[in-house]
Amino acid sequence: MNTEIRLSTTGKGKCLHAVTHIAKDAVIFEEIPLVSCQFSWNETCMYKACNHCLRPLETAEENVRRLTGNSSWVLPYPQCCTTKKEDIIRCPDCSTEYCSENCKTLAFDEYHKTICSRTLDDRSAHPIIQLQEAWKQIHYPPETSSIFLMVRLLAKIIQAPNTEEAIETTLSFCHRSVNEDAELAHKFLGKKFSHQVNLLRELIANALPNPKVQQFLTQEGFQSLVALIGTNGQGVGSSPFSSWIRNVEKLNLSAEQKEQIDSLVDRIYDEMYSHTGDFLNSEGVGLYARQSCANHSCDPNAEISFVHNNYRLSLIALKDIQPGEEICISYLGDCDNERSRHSRRKTLMENYLFACECSKCLAEIDDPDVTSEEEMSAEEDD
Ligand SMILES: C[S@@+](CC[C@H](N)C(=O)[O-])C[C@H]1O[C@@H](n2cnc3c(N)ncnc32)[C@H](O)[C@@H]1O
DSSP states (O other): OEEEEOSSSSSHHHHHHHEEEEEEOOOEEEOSSEEOOOEEHHHHHHHOBBBOOOOOOHHHHHHHHHHHHHHOOSSSGGGOOOHHHHHHOOTTOOOOOESSSSHHHIIIIIIIIHHHOOOSSSSGOOOOOOOHHHHHHHHSSOOOOOOOHEEEEEEEHHHOOOHHHHHHHHTTTTOOHHHHHHHHHHHHHGGGGGGGGHHHHHHHHHHHHOGGGGGGGSSSHHHHHHHHHHHHOOEEEHHHHHHHHHHHHSSOHHHHHHHHHHHEEEEHHHHHHHHHHHHOOOOEEEEEEGGGGOOOOOOOOOEEEOTSSSSSEEEEEESOOOOTOOOOSSSSGGGGGGSOOHHHHHHOOOOOOOOOHHEOOOOOETTOOOOOOHHHHOOOOO
16 A cells, blocks of 8 residues: 555644655556445436446447537547447336446445335335435536435445444544534535425435434434535546547557547537537546545645546546655645635635645745635626
């Protein structure tokens, strides 16, 4: 293992540290989530992905045709598409789709047995379907998290061979004080719908009437669970077209062939953006035990990537990292890290409720408290 988890001496809680030298661009580690799920609207809008691991269920060509609205696109090098449609399999009871028998079995054994709607008729009456509909009305795109991550987490506790151990694993993710939980739960649902937290709690309790998870379904317990997911949830994305591009790049092509591919890809992306906009991937969220220990830095030395085109996360070094050095990712978007210290800390406090203590913020401690120009113009636009 090239990393270890330590307790911070500066009040940041758990931290991830390098124990060996890690070279720039190296894969620091890979990890599958404790639990993950696709966003509800993403799934409803025909972003077809395995219900367990988020691997795309459409081919790269089908993906390009759907996102461009143009059924005449034909992709060369079809062998570079990794979707195996012949392996797709459904739950015989509720028709949920998986990329393979293995994912179907894993899902059933871990959580699906508890939450399968078990009927292909009158699905609207099932408590899980009612919860899904209520959630979609509360949480419009762009989605940033999902109530179904909680449902799966609780179902996993119910199905676990050792309940105590499963609860302990859940509670080992970073969690906060009761007041902070309430504020984080409020942010998770958004201002407009935060008062519906009780409706969601009741719908989940109705869908999972099991004493093993009652501690998470009291008012406080539920707020804490919502906050835990808001604090630790990691976005997951997969795309058959991106994976096809990565595989084509590995082919031994001539300079002329490479140029043709580059121009084809550019034309396809142009058409995708004008037909669909920015939402091109199957998107969801996952809880990752090791990655969730990585703190934020405004000058990160690592980043997260999904090169396997499913829920398997890779942590990649952005710089050479020395033994003992803390490994940090950025919780902010690319542009946000370039903003003033004041603006970065304001965004982190508003969205994640912490005062950033990263090395860049500490080094800039004497900078004047100015708001970045981009942020001022965004505020003016509002
Ligand atoms: C996903 S957790 C990261 C691991 C966390 N330190 C733990 O103990 O589990 C995110 C939380 O870590 C803390 N954190 C992360 N980056 C930080 C930073 N740059 N400065 C201060 N606190 C930070 C905040 O409390 C934040 O809500």
